[in-house]
Amino acid sequence: MxxxxxxxxxxxxxxxxxxxxxxxxxxxxxxxxxxxxxxxxxxxxxxxxxxxxxxxxxxxxxxxxxxxxxxxxxxxxxxxxxxxxxxxxxxxxxxxxxxxxxxxxxxxxxxxxxxxxxxxxxxxxxxxxxxxxxxxxxxxxxxxxxxxxxxxxxxxxxxCDQHDREAAWSQGITHFIGRTLSELSLGDTELATTGYKTLLTVMQQTCNDPLQLFYDLQRYNPYARQMRMGLKGALDTVMDALKKQEEGR
Incomplete structure (x- = not known):
């Protein structure tokens, strides 16, 4: 060739x-x-x-x-x-x-x-x-x-299977977090830490891509649902831990 x-x-x-x-x-x-x-x-x-x-x-x-x-x-x-x-x-x-x-x-x-x-x-x-x-x-x-x-x-x-398995927990989760952050309408602030600026960059880069890409990543990667369920479980765990702290347990 x-x-x-x-x-x-x-x-x-x-x-x-x-x-x-x-x-x-x-x-x-x-x-x-x-x-x-x-x-x-x-x-x-x-x-x-x-x-x-x-x-x-x-x-x-x-x-x-x-x-x-x-x-x-x-x-x-x-x-x-x-x-x-x-x-x-x-x-x-x-x-x-x-x-x-x-x-x-x-x-x-x-x-x-x-x-x-x-x-x-x-x-x-x-x-x-x-x-x-x-x-x-x-x-x-x-x-x-x-x-x-x-x-x-x-x-x-x-x-292809290894790609989709790993990408669900790298690209898939990044786009999910970026789109979720955009729903919070986060903006610049004088109090912005380096970590916060990194989150804004993730949000901006993922939201620059077409919304259809986000939907397609979640729909056509067979491991994406497992990623979302894992993310939801981790969020629930953290929220439960905070609730126990607030209740003095």
């Missing part, structure tokens, strides 16, 4: 535009498509849906909840030689969709760049990216592992 092949980015929302720009910065010929996209980031050319689907490599940067429907509409137009990757924040669900809905001869890989426009605004060096083979040749997977390492990313090879 030659480096610098044509790469299509399907979905030019906040993350898709960011990801397309990163691919272009690293030397790829990038074509982007989004239903409402009017402009493209530096180094990226907007193309038609069919043009993007015909690229040598295709990254889907769409919401988790729309991924199945997008594959239904596009899979028959994806070339047998195209390598397809998702960028969803959960992995078991999109891997299952690609395995079932893409033609059997199409190679597919599950990825999760665990960063975005906020965390990657000063560069992506050192940030983690998860990659997992769904249905592909070893050489194809190794090409992309080495390519992402060339970006100085922290490339993590793991199963």
């Amino acid at each position: 030659e480096a610098k092949m044509s790469v299509g980015v399907y979905g030019m929302g906040r993350f898709g535009s960011f990801w397309a720009k990163e691919l272009a910065k690293h030397g790829f010929s990038v074509v982007g498509y989004g239903r409402s996209a009017k402009t493209a980031p530096e180094g990226v050319r907007l193309g038609s849906e069919d043009e993007v689907l015909a690229c040598s490599v295709l990254f889907f940067c769409v919401s988790i909840s729309s991924f199945s429907e997008v594959l239904d509409r596009t899979s028959s137009r994806i070339a047998d030689t195209t390598v397809v990757m998702d960028t969803c924040s959960v992995k078991l669900y999109p891997a299952k969709q690609m395995r079932e809905k893409l033609p059997k001869q199409v190679q597919c890989i599950a990825t999760h760049p665990m960063f975005g426009p906020d965390s990657g605004k000063n560069g992506v060096q050192g940030l983690p990216l998860v990659i997992s083979a769904v249905r592909c040749e070893d050489s194809t997977l190794q090409f992309w592992v080495e390519e992402f390492k060339r970006w100085n990313l922290q490339v993590l090879q793991m199963s």
Whole structure:
């Protein structure tokens, strides 16, 4: 597989535009498509849906909840030689969709760049990216592992199940806490400690992402409910301990 092949980015929302720009910065010929996209980031050319689907490599940067429907509409137009990757924040669900809905001869890989426009605004060096083979040749997977390492990313090879299990207690809980804090309408104060400022940063970064991402993280990660129940149990434990202190027990 030659480096610098044509790469299509399907979905030019906040993350898709960011990801397309990163691919272009690293030397790829990038074509982007989004239903409402009017402009493209530096180094990226907007193309038609069919043009993007015909690229040598295709990254889907769409919401988790729309991924199945997008594959239904596009899979028959994806070339047998195209390598397809998702960028969803959960992995078991999109891997299952690609395995079932893409033609059997199409190679597919599950990825999760665990960063975005906020965390990657000063560069992506050192940030983690998860990659997992769904249905592909070893050489194809190794090409992309080495390519992402060339970006100085922290490339993590793991199963989709391990990703979702761990992500529920890292990304999932972070988004849950951030959205919960936003319901309190917290703001700046002269009394802000470093810890409080960190909480505000968590709230701001998670709320910069689409609300649909929060819902999708909770719905499509099979371990998210367990995380929420654990969080609720921990909160109940702390509240009970405080109540006992107040009652002098």
